[in-house]
Amino acid sequence: MTTIIRGGTVVNADRAFRADVLRYGDKIVAVGESLDAPASAKVIDAGGQYVMPGGIDTHTHMNLPFMGTVTADDFFTGTAAGLAGGTTTIMDFVIPAPRQSLIEAYHTWRGWAAKSAGDYTFHVAVTWWDDSVHADMGTLVREHGVNSFKHFMAYKNAIMADDETLIKSFSRAWELGALPTVHAENGELVFQLQQELLKKGMTGAQAHPLSRPPAVEAEAANRAIAIAGVLNTPVYIVHVSCAEALDAITRARANGQRVYGEALAGHLLIDDSVYRHADAAYVAGHVMSPPFRGKQHQAALWHGLQSGNLQTTATDHCSFCAEQKAAGRDDFTKIPNGCGGVEERMAVVWDAGVNSGRLTPSEFVRVTSTNAAQIFNMYPRKGVIAVGADADIVVWDPQGTRTISARSQFAKGGFNVFEGRSVRGIPTTTVAAGNVVFHGGALTAQEGAGRYVERPAFAAVSAR
Structure with a gap:
């Protein structure tokens, strides 16, 4: 299924701009204003929010x-x-x-x-x-x-x-x-x-x-x-x-x-x-x-x-x-x-x-x-909202708030060094490899869905 994230402000390392983001499979296939999408596409409303790379x-x-x-x-x-x-x-x-x-x-x-x-x-x-x-x-x-x-x-x-x-x-x-x-x-x-x-x-x-x-x-x-x-x-x-x-x-x-x-x-x-x-x-x-x-x-x-x-x-x-x-x-x-x-x-x-x-x-x-x-040589597969990049996307509400606590965390261990800290600015939706894995406070991550990322060697700068 195709997913389109509509109405948000895309934030990359170099600039921020209003755009929709279209995902097909595990890749971003289009970024732009008022994108067309199939009638069957899942729509994520990002109005008033930022759309950032995972x-x-x-x-x-x-x-x-x-x-x-x-x-x-x-x-x-x-x-x-x-x-x-x-x-x-x-x-x-x-x-x-x-x-x-x-x-x-x-x-x-x-x-x-x-x-x-x-x-x-x-x-x-x-x-x-x-x-x-x-x-x-x-x-x-x-x-x-x-x-x-x-x-x-x-x-x-x-x-x-x-x-x-x-x-x-x-x-x-x-x-x-x-x-x-x-x-x-x-x-x-x-x-x-x-x-x-x-x-x-x-x-x-x-x-x-x-x-x-x-x-x-x-x-x-x-x-x-x-x-x-x-x-x-x-x-x-x-x-x-x-x-x-x-x-x-x-x-x-x-x-x-x-x-x-x-x-x-x-x-x-x-x-x-x-x-x-x-x-x-x-x-x-x-x-x-x-x-x-x-x-x-x-x-x-x-x-x-x-x-x-x-x-x-x-x-x-x-x-x-x-x-x-x-x-x-x-x-x-x-x-x-x-x-x-x-x-x-x-x-x-x-x-x-x-x-x-x-x-x-x-x-x-x-x-x-x-x-x-x-x-670490994963760019532009990772780290950017752009055509061809992995569909690892975070929809971020800059006005959303939460109070951090070990009682409500998903991580194990029963302790949180940020215990009691209230923050403004939180993710409302996380898309990983094209799949919605967190939305509205509900975590739907699947065991084994993660992929190993190979990172190519760098070219030597000069001969020693």
Whole structure:
């Protein structure tokens, strides 16, 4: 069946204009005023609303085995929650265990993701190095449409990549036309700070941010950027949370280096006062890495988005229930790191960004969808309302309101870091691959309907 979205204002990253949008199959087939449509076409009334490309969350962890447990959201519940919030594509992470084949881990994650309700694609982590990793990276790029590789500079004695691994993996990514991405925290320094805090008897969740101060993130960001600069390799820094890490990105970009930065919705809106709450379970619910920062860092991140030095917004959606978080009741280093947000990202960024005047609607589209599609080579299939693009569409009511609560969320875990926040600007309809999956508050996402998105390699900029 054909679907036509009538009477709305199309908002793309470059402009906004009044137009109808016609969908046939899983593609947009026409965009224009007063479009003709078959009498049998399903009509969606977008009068007084915006029609935008579906959101792309560049950073999620569904069904992740981590710190002795597995996230509450699997690929169905997590992607379905995203659809309810206007996110139609997620970029998740394949994280091999040390010494595990990257190809083996990739196929495991593909199996888990088969139940996705929305489209998905993968970054693959490089957690160790030998000749087989070098070969597997080539296979992933050439045969499986992977064009980005993740490097954890944190989590010592687990998945932390040392400098040798970074250098060899960055070089291999350059050869393949792939983009290295980095979790920037000095893992050795975090480990030492954790041990010192525990020795002082600081075992509760309140100690978590003390073990990961901004300087720890800034050092790693500067080091990753320096390594990438020497190797002439672009680099993407995930979940930038502090002004000092942003400064490193800004300096590098000013010097002509290809460095990209990602801000999390949580880091943009939530400050470190959550770690001073009297309820230990509440504090544990906010344990993630990097942790939430002081308000001055939030202001810096918004400036980064406004200036273009940060290009994307994400969530690091990694949900755990209270019972899972309680594993670290007597030792904060054992609290599973992670918070939710895939369902709320679009609304909270709109409310705090567009309603405040920090972002225009087109800039909102840029940082929630288009930039991600372009940086990771999914554009113009994703990230734009245009003929030939995937019919991933969000009808957005700028005057619609909701109050965020764990009681009414679709995501699992029973906790929401945005609890009680009222937002103005919400999705009324989400179309994914041409199918209406959310409308008027009702979620009709289907398990297994999501598609794996292959991302071609980039052409090398120049010969080394």
